[in-house]
Amino acid sequence: MKKLLLGATALTLCAGFSSAAYAEFTLNILHINDFHSRFGPITSSDSNCAPDNDAAGECFGGVARLKTAIDAKRAELDGQNVVLLDAGDQFQGSLFYTQYRSEIIAEFANDLGIEVMAVGNHEFDDGPEELAKLLDAVKFPIISGNTNVDNEPLLAGRIAGTHVLDFGGEKVGIVSALAEDTDETSSPGDNVEFEDTFTSLRAQVDALKAAGVNKIIALTHVGYAQDLQIAANVPGIDVVVGGHSHTLLSNTDEKALGPYPTMVNGPDGHEVPVVTAYSYGKYLGDLVVTWDDDGNVTTADGAPILLDASVAPYEAYVTRLAELEEPIQALMAEVIGVATAPIDGSRETCRAVECEMGNLVADAILDRVADQGVTIAFQNGGGLRASIDAGDITMGEVLTVLPFSNTLATVELSGADVIDALENGVSDVENGAGRFAQVAGLKYSYTLAKPAGERVSDVMVKGDGDSWVPIDEEGTYKIVTNNYTRGGGDGYGTFAEGTNPYDFGPPLEQVLADYIAKQGGEYTPYTDGRITVIK
Secondary structure, three states: OOOOOOOHHHHHHHOOOOOOOOOOEEEEEEEEOOOOOOOOOEOOOOOEOOHHHHHOOOOEOOHHHHHHHHHHHHHHOOOOOEEEEEOOOOOOOOHHHHHHOHHHHHHHHHHHOOOEEEOOHHHHOOHHHHHHHHHHHOOOOEEOOOEEOOOOOOOOOOOOOEEEEEEOOEEEEEEEEEOOOHHHHOOOOOOOEEOOHHHHHHHHHHHHHHOOOOOEEEEEEOOHHHHHHHHHHOOOOOEEEOOOOOOOEOOOOOOOOEOOOEEEEOOOOOEEEEEOOOOOOOEEEEEEEEEOOOOOEEEEEEOOEEOOOOOOOOHHHHHHHHHHHHHHHHHHOOEEEEEOOOEOOOHHHHOOOOOHHHHHHHHHHHHHHHHHOOOEEEEEHHHOOOOEOOEEEEHHHHHHHOOOOOEEEEEEEEHHHHHHHHHHHOOOHHHOOOOOEEEEOEEEEEEOOOOOOOOEEEEEEEOOOOOEEEOOOOOEEEEEEEHHHHOOHHHOHHHHOOEEEEOOOOEHHHHHHHHHHHOOOEEOOOOOOOEEEEO
16 A cells, blocks of 8 residues: 655644634635746736836736735735745746756745745656755745655655644644646656545545644645545545646636635535636735634635736846846857758748648657657647747747747547647638647648638548558547647637646747757758648
8 A cells, every 4th residue: 555645744743732722713825826937027928028018017927026915915914824825836937947947946935935835746847856956945845745755765754745834823734735647747757656636635634633733724736626626525624725727716807717716515514715826926816714713614715916017026036037037148049959951930831831840849749748648749830930040059049939938738639629620720821820730640631722610631640650540530639739729729729628638848948949959959850741731
């Protein structure tokens, strides 16, 4: 039987707690999740924000705004009970992470005053080594109850399953869980195991309750859908603060997936509030919870705080980020490979026919996840913004081609839905729409003279060896694309409705740079007839 991680150190602190009743207890929970190293501001579509656009008031988030908002809330709540929680995924997502790894994360997270963080799957992107460095540098506990690191020397004994906070004698327990498929979406190595979420959480809660803790928050990195299941099925959990799915909850934004908080009928007969705060530091979650002296939640109210231009960036952070950006300019100039000929990424070709840049990017993203059983890649032509000249390829050029900070995303579709996605891709070729599908692991033809929705034909997928076979409309295919199209961008609603979606792989620019390096650093552009235009 696998060992359940109950956080022995944290539980030792709980021993001997008094069970004496207290008056009603209120806790102000500030929270973030899926920050993904977006230390600079972002645009409304989550790409990096240029300084001129930020100065014009068009951008959001960034760690400097986050600092201002957190400090303002703490000042407003002076004398009250306040905690700042992080539901994981600080790693990966910007050149700040590429340059500094965990060092920059620890610097800002410590200064922000994060008090407990859940392990996110991307905390394993650089193996146990980088997570170990983060643990060395932070001043707060990083927990994960179902992440078994007993056999990993770098992490063994260092990731507790639970943590207990003390507010003037009131004890609040924190339990945690990480997505069980982290071994597929990240790189934890062979010595880390991910145990059953529900079994682990029940054991964590039982241990805390046995130690006298009757107010318990689940700080999770499993995604909103599973958070709802946790709230409904794990006795003893009073609040769920989640991450992983980048979900927006709001009572005012029509794009929100649900209300903030989302109230779930719990197994104890009480409603359990579930919250999450989108991603990238665009919002600061702000939840106020009151418990009665029996440990039951009586009220839960709040709203995510949008960090828009009305929130002034904290000047000391702006100055520090400017210092940290200087070596990144050198990174932009770094040569990551050589193109033996120009790589055509022009708008005129990549939004109408098979293009060399489309093949390069589609091949790269498919190669990155082929070991996960993914066989087909889609890259929207509008996501390709430049060509690359023959000669040295710099990281700056890669970022010019892929400037939107998109991440690798996967989803499962039927063969019929793959065809539907291709129909969307060619539905507005006449107007040069960015939805045009550059592909890998797939061949198709389209007839421009036919009406939209009836243009695609001869869709083929890889068979055995080098053979190609007709796509099976009833079959299931794993698809890789980018998070923008996976979420329904460019008309790809079929992707948004697919099963087992996952949007949070590495940034596309890093995937492309790694792929070129994997080719020996030299890349020869090509087309091979994977897209045929029938006049």
